[in-house]
Amino acid sequence: MREALEIVANLFLVIGTLFFVVGTVGIFRFFDLYTRLHALSKVDNLGLGFIAFGMMLHSTSLLISLKIFFIWLLALLSSSALSYILSSASLEIGEEPYTRRDDNAAH
Numbered sequence: 001m002r003e004a005l006e007i008v009a010n011l012f013l014v015i016g017t018l019f020f021v022v023g024t025v026g027i028f029r030f031f032d033l034y035t036r037l038h039a040l041s042k043v044d045n046l047g048l049g050f051i052a053f054g055m056m057l058h059s060t061s062l063l064i065s066l067k068i069f070f071i072w073l074l075a076l077l078s079s080s081a082l083s084y085i086l087s088s089a090s091l092e093i094g095e096e097p098y099t100r101r102d103d104n105a106a107h
Contacts, residue, residue, distance in 0.1 A: 005057055012054030019047030032098040033090050041083040045076050 026039025052072035056065040 009054045009057035012050045016047045016050030019043050034097045037083045037087055041079050045079055048075055
């Protein structure tokens with residue numbers, strides 16, 4: 001039973017790492033601050049959730065699992081708040097979100 005739990009925990013750790021990699025690719029692939037923040041706040045929070053759950057399965061104590069959960073919750077809340085603050089400040093200084101313009105519509 002413990003070996004199956006270790007396999008599941010390691011699977012969650014690998015999935016979380018893959019979400020972090022996808023989020024990092026999103027930083028380089030997207031064009032402006034808003035889409036980059038979206039990629040980071042969504043994908044990295046999910047990746048951290050998978051890693052935290054995998055670590056909770058690895059832990060030997062309920063207290064350690066609760067600490068990991070609350071660390072993940074704090075990171076989740078602070079990431080959302082930080083994304084909101086950055087996007088609001090960016091709008092205030094006049095940075096417009098990237099929009100794809102249809103060149104054929106002008107003709």
